[in-house]
Amino acid sequence: MRMIKAWRGCGVTDPVVLPLAGAFRPGFMIGLGIFLAGCLLLLLPQSVRAESGIQTPADGAVLSGVVAVRGTAEHPTFRKWQADLVLDGDESHATFLAMGDEPVRNDLLFTWDTTLYPDGDHQLRLRVVHSNLNYAEYFVPVTLRNGGAQAAGQPTEQPAADAAEDEGEEPSPAEPQERPAPEPRADAPDADRWIEVDISDQRLIGWENGVVRFDYQVSTGKPGFYTLPGTFSVYRKYEETRMRGNFGGESYDTPDVPWTMYYYGGFAIHGAYWHDDFGTPVSHGCVNLPVEQAKTLYEWADVGIPVVVHE
Secondary structure, X not given: OOEEEEEOOOOOOOEEEEEHHHHOOHHHHHHHHHHHHHHHHHHOOOOXXXXXXXXXXXXXXXXXXXXXXXXXXXXXXXXXXXXXXXXXXXXXXXXXEEEEOOOEEEEEEEEXXXXXXXXXXXXXXXXXXXXXXXXXXXXXXEEEOOOOOOOOOOOOOOOOOOHHHOOOOOOOOOOOOOOOOOOOOOOOOOOOEEEEEEOOOOEEEEEEOOEEEEEEEOEOEOOOOOOOOEEEEOOEEEEEEEEEEEEOOXXXXXXXXXXXXXXXXXEEEEEOOOOOOOOOOOEOOOEEEOHHHHXXXXXHOOOOOEEEEEO
């Protein structure tokens, strides 16, 4: 009878002799295929077999202040990755943290200021989206414990009440007025070019060498979607990108967002083709501009340009 040889295990030289007739039974061939595939997987370098997920912070970590979030986000048909904070572990209350259009392997995903979010037991969620828009999700439970610490750049006092609301005084009817010309701030960045966003006036000003280059009406975050005050800088630019998120039970998925400049986490200045309500807070926290103005600003501003957001 003719015989064939099968190997007992990877790297084992002791052969097992099998009858040829039995070797080609369907069940045997399936089992042999699974066995050989497992052997090949074990022989792959660790770097090839790296799995996506969050490496730090670790499961159950207690966090405060600014935290570096590291991990791996890759797939053979990679499209993008997105990080969210699932408040109280309830996925209907997930808030956007960061995103990227390039794969990451065992490296920094983003830097996270935890003081911007409520203390408690939450989950960090990393979503790796494939080109067919399917995705894989990875969760890390974390506890935020900042004890009411204030975010950098956030004002410590609310604006004083208008004098017309003082006791016994009736406010006079407002008269139409032109907007006053902007004046340089005392705390203006030491830079030739910088961007100022005035939340109260719904106004964006592009400064160049102390002179106003642009003065645009914008839309910042509507109630429940706060536009964070502070001093930042543009760290990434996209001529076109997709924005998705879920916060406070409200989801959004907006394709082809034009002339986008991210300046802090998920906060960005970008064009908005879906509304014309500039001068009114209607966004999910970003700074919205008319598309043509967003393009002009995008072409003028380089990565690294300071962005000052204030009330």
